[in-house]
Amino acid sequence: MSAFRMYLRVVSETLQPEEISERLGAEPDETTAIGSRRRPQSPPRSHSTWIRHAGRARPEDLEPVILAWGPDLAASLGRLALSGEAAVCLEIVQEIRDPDDPQQTGIALSPALLSWLATSHASLDIDQYIHHDCPDPAP
Structure with a gap:
């Protein structure tokens, strides 16, 4: 499993998920509604x-996924x-899980992704x- 996962989250205190989808012209992968209960x-x-x-991969490998969501x-x-x-x-x-593994550390975001976020x-x-x-503490 990858050491990274990325997702876009929209949170609203007034709009239900269907209204957000309508405003964005896009569908989500998951939602929770105002008034719903966890349990x-x-x-x-x-x-x-x-x-x-x-998805789950290094951030630089996931950038094309986000950029493919488009400028609209x-x-x-x-x-x-x-x-x-x-x-x-x-x-x-x-x-x-392994600080010596260079694939698990470091986060670099490209100018294209930063522009999309802006x-x-x-x-x-x-x-x-x-x-x-961690080693067991000394008695």
Whole structure:
């Protein structure tokens, strides 16, 4: 499994996922709706999420996937973000299991991807998790 995964997330406190899809002219890979519940005993969600997955690979290998979503989607995301009705974010999740493996470390984003993100008015969120075996503490 790759040490990286990337996805685009749109969050709104006023729009349901279907409305986001209509505004973007694009379909998500997964959604959650305002008022839905994670479990029956959970409180209702106060926001909706609209997610499109780029995949699992190094970020530079996933850039063509995002860029293939096209400038029209980026512009629609930008209009939605500027309306104040939703927040747009590119999420990069990095899991490092071997810090000595150069394929698991380092994040480089091209000017083309940064331009796409700027057009979409998306923020960038990088979550990094380092998994390692720690020796047992001394008694």
